[in-house]
Amino acid sequence: MxxxxxxxxxxxxxxxxxxxxxxxxxxxxxxxxxxxxxxxxxxxxxxxxxxxxxxxxxxxxxxxxxxxxxxxxxxxxxxxxxxxxxxxxxxxxxxxxxxxxxxxxxxxxxxxxxxxxxxxxxxxxxxxxxxxxxxxxxxxxxxxxxxxxxxxxLHQGQVVSSSRIRSVLMEGNIQLAKALLGRHFQVHGEVVAGDGRGRTIGIPTANLEVWPERLLPKSGVYACLACVDGQTRRAVANIGVRPTFEKQEALPRLEAHLLDYSGDLYGKDLTLRFIARLRDEQRFPNIQALVKQIQADISKAKKILRVK
The missing domain is CATH 3.40.50.620 (HUPs)
Structure with missing residues (x-):
């Protein structure tokens, strides 16, 4: 081409x-x-x-x-x-x-x-x-x-269109977006340095610098497949403002924890394919409660991604 x-x-x-x-x-x-x-x-x-x-x-x-x-x-x-x-x-x-x-x-x-x-x-x-x-x-x-x-x-009696896909993504309906696209919705970006908070709680995340004009799904936590260095790995991604850490208004960000991965991702191109929505983003009373929920998210994601 x-x-x-x-x-x-x-x-x-x-x-x-x-x-x-x-x-x-x-x-x-x-x-x-x-x-x-x-x-x-x-x-x-x-x-x-x-x-x-x-x-x-x-x-x-x-x-x-x-x-x-x-x-x-x-x-x-x-x-x-x-x-x-x-x-x-x-x-x-x-x-x-x-x-x-x-x-x-x-x-x-x-x-x-x-x-x-x-x-x-x-x-x-x-x-x-x-x-x-x-x-x-x-x-x-x-x-x-x-x-x-x-x-x-048509899909479910409605015309397949880009505007419809945008609407369902903003609702967090990843499965319907996939049905309309004919493939999993994905987002590409470069891994950039964050504030390192994920690493301090034992759950390091890759912060993606995404094209500012790119539409992202509704804020929340998702089971994803991460493609980097020609390999595909399971991941849990969060879209949002991290309300447990951020007390003031902040811009939404996209970060992903790659399961069973310990390498350095900084500066690498990474693509996230969104497989399933796990939950809404929420504020936790303390870091311990947040870590407990993230571990539950990881367990759920592993079950979902096992068959993908």
Missing amino acids: LHHTSLKGLHLQGVWLTIGSFDGVHRGHQAILRKLVTGAHAAGAPAVVLTFFPHPSIVLRGRSGPFYLTSPEERAVLLGQQGVDHVITLRFDKTLASQTARSFVQALYDHLGLRHLCIGHDFALGRGREGDLPFLQNLGKELSYSIHVMRPI
Whole structure:
């Protein structure tokens, strides 16, 4: 997979294309990608995804705070794993948002030799979303490209979408997030120095420096699988402000205790796959009560992770 950040200098021919935000690359996205990749490769054509960063809702609606399920780089990797040949990540800004649908599609035709467009059921592009299905079909007759519209993928009677996944993660519903994503939700970060309190109570933790725009699940304690140095280890992770230690308002942090691990993790890249939610974060009357609960969390996590 080749990852591009501009159409400039890019000249492909006979492309099968899909366009969208693709945050999370969930099961609905995967259905579109299967259709795209299978059709493109059967025709001997490149399968191409055109996506954006920042997300259009951040530019157009002023959305702020942690939001993304995947970073642009992670998203490109996931798209490549689905068989996509080229990923084009365009910077979304007010200038791009004001471009007419016709001029945008014309640019795609000029740079990609667009031959087939695979889109979702509610797709539209261009200024004011003027490039809806009828518009794209009429323009396709002029530019000689065809269109396939995918039906939405449902789970429990509701459409699978990135916004739904964000909602269930903020509720702490890890199992439903997995069902919608088609894989365990995961977070990547670098292990950085913390205050060392975990080590003083015999339960050292790896503090992850996470991309600030990354959405994290609801505060609480989770059974996870930690991937580091090419190995996968069982872990218990905490998301929150550590109320037993912090008496004043603090920013949420993500830290993980890797079971049966005694090495130095500082500076290493670590990925946490969230398997199950164990409990809410809570304040304990003393350190002894906290340690007792953490030991119970570890025992519960071991039972859950034994079969994973």
